[in-house]
Amino acid sequence: MxxxxxxxxxxxxPLNGLELGDRPAPQARPGWTTVTVKAASxxxxxxxxxxxxGITEDTLPMILGCDAAGLDADGNEVVLHSVIGQTGHGVxxxxxxxILTERYQGxxxxxxxxxxxxxxxxxxxxxxxxxxxxxxxWLTAYxxxxxxxxxxxxxxxxxxxxxxxxxxxxxxxGAAAGLRVFATSxxxxxRKRALELGAEAVFAAGERLPQxxxxxxxxxxxxxxSHSVKSLRPGGTLVISGATSxxxxxxxxxxxxxxxxxxxxxxxxxxxxxxxxxLSFCAAKGIRPVIDSTLPLDRAREGFEKMAQGExxxxxVLTV
Numbered sequence: 001m002x003x004x005x006x007x008x009x010x011x012x013x014p015l016n017g018l019e020l021g022d023r024p025a026p027q028a029r030p031g032w033t034t035v036t037v038k039a040a041s042x043x044x045x046x047x048x049x050x051x052x053x054g055i056t057e058d059t060l061p062m063i064l065g066c067d068a069a070g071l072d073a074d075g076n077e078v079v080l081h082s083v084i085g086q087t088g089h090g091v092x093x094x095x096x097x098x099i100l101t102e103r104y105q106g107x108x109x110x111x112x113x114x115x116x117x118x119x120x121x122x123x124x125x126x127x128x129x130x131x132x133x134x135x136x137x138w139l140t141a142y143x144x145x146x147x148x149x150x151x152x153x154x155x156x157x158x159x160x161x162x163x164x165x166x167x168x169x170x171x172x173x174g175a176a177a178g179l180r181v182f183a184t185s186x187x188x189x190x191r192k193r194a195l196e197l198g199a200e201a202v203f204a205a206g207e208r209l210p211q212x213x214x215x216x217x218x219x220x221x222x223x224x225x226s227h228s229v230k231s232l233r234p235g236g237t238l239v240i241s242g243a244t245s246x247x248x249x250x251x252x253x254x255x256x257x258x259x260x261x262x263x264x265x266x267x268x269x270x271x272x273x274x275x276x277x278x279l280s281f282c283a284a285k286g287i288r289p290v291i292d293s294t295l296p297l298d299r300a301r302e303g304f305e306k307m308a309q310g311e312x313x314x315x316x317v318l319t320v
Contacts (some may be wrong), residue, residue: 001025003109004318005063006050014050014303023063026113027106031090033072033116034078038128040068040107042316043136043165044244044302045099054102065318066100067219069122069131077122078106079131079279080114083274090115097260099136099269108300109318117123120276123283133289133315134278136269137165141173142237142278143270153178156213158187158231160184162171162194162202162221163313166241167291170217171197176285182209184224197290214276215239225249229256237263290314 007019026034041130046064049055055062066082069099082100085091099115100106144166150205151157151174159170164183174181175198183194184203193201203209205224212233218224228238230253257264270278292314295303303316 001110003063004056004065005061005108006259008059009050009052009057009060010057011051014047015301015308017050018064018304019061020300023061023105026111029113031112031115033119034111034113035068035078035119036071036111037068037107037109037320038070039132039320040065040318041132041136042318043067043122044242044307045101045136047304047308049101059103059179061062062101063107063109063112064101065109065112067132067135068107068112069128070320072119077124077128078119079122079275080112080135081118081275082107082114082122082135083269083271084115084118086271087117089117098193107164108318109296117273120272120279125283126279126288129291129294129317129319130289131279132317133165133291134282135275137277137315138169138277138289139172139270140241140267141166141169142281143274144217144241144267145170145174145177145215146266147270147274148239148267149217149237151215152177154180156180156182156211156216158182158209158213158216158228159186159194159199160216160218160224160228161244162199163190163310164185164244165312165315166219167217168197168314171199172287172290173281175199176281176287177297183211184227190313207255207273208235212236219243220245221248222249226251226253229262232260232262234260235262237265238258239265239267241267244280272281284301292316294319
C-alpha cells in the first residue's frame with residue numbers, strides 16, 4: 001500500500017528522512033482492527049519523529065501520522081484515538097502508553113491498524129477531513145482548556161502563537177465555550193485570522209496585555225515563556241503542551257511563579273472520553289476545525305514543508 005514514512009532520522013534536516021512509496025499492509029492481531037483511511041492530518045509530532053524524538057532507528061521504517069478518520073471493517077465511519085495502551089487495551093501487560101508512530105505504524109497510508117478500543121464513531125456532521133484534525137491538536141487544546149486549566153465561561157485565556165494547530169483549536173474552542181480569548185502572533189495576518197475565529201483581542205508576540213489572564217495556553221516554549229508567566233493573574237494557571245521554539249527559556253521566572261502562587265501544568269494529548277466529548281461539542285455547536293490546506297497523500301512532502309516553515313494557519317489534511 002502507498003504510504004508516507006520515516007526512512008531515516010535526520011535531526012537537523014528532518015525532511016531528508018521522509019519517503020513516499022509502498023509499505024506492507026497492516027497485519028491482523030488480536031484485539032486490533034484495521035481502518036481504511038479516508039483523511040489524516042499532520043502534526044508537529046510527525047516532524048519530531050523525523051528528528052528521532054520518541055523513536056529509535058531500529059523501529060524504522062515507520063509510517064508517519066497520528067490522526068485519521070475512515071471506515072472500519074463493517075463500513076462504519078470512524079475516528080481514531082491515537083494514544084495506544086492508555087488503559088491497557090490491545091497491548092501487552094506493563095507496556096507504557098505511547099502515541100501512534102512511537103511504537104506502531106501510523107495513519108499516512110491507505111490502511112492503519114489500531115486497538116479496537118481506540119475507534120470512535122464519527123459524527124455525521126463532520127466530514128472525514130474535519131474529523132481527522134481532532135485527535136491530536138484539537139484534543140490537546142480541549143484537555144488544556146477544560147481539564148488542566150479548569151477555566152469556566154467568562155474566564156480569560158491567553159493563547160500564544162496563533163496559527164499553530166493547538167493554538168488555533170484553543171481559540172475556536174475557547175470562544176465557543178464563552179471564554180474571553182486573547183491571542184498573540186508575530187504575523188499580522190495570523191492575528192487578523194485569530195480575531196475572525198473568535199479572539200476578543202490580538203497582540204504582537206511579547207506585547208503587554210490590557211489585563212492579566214486566568215490561564216495561558218502555551219505551545220511555543222522558550223520564545224514566549226517569560227511573557228506567558230508575566231501575563232497571569234495571581235493564582236493563575238499556565239498549561240504547556242509543546243515547545244516549538246525550544247525547551248530552555250532565558251529566564252524561568254521562578255520568582256513570579258512562587259510569589260504569585262502560579263500553577264504550571266504539563267499536558268499531553270487527551271483521553272478517549274475527552275475525544276468523545278470534543279466530537280460531541282463540535283457536532284452540537286457547529287464547530288469546525290480550521291484547515292489550512294488539503295492535499296492528496298502523494299503530495300505529503302508539500303504539507304511537511306509548510307509545517308516546517310511555519311507557514312500554516314490551521315491544519316494540513318492528507319486525503320487517501
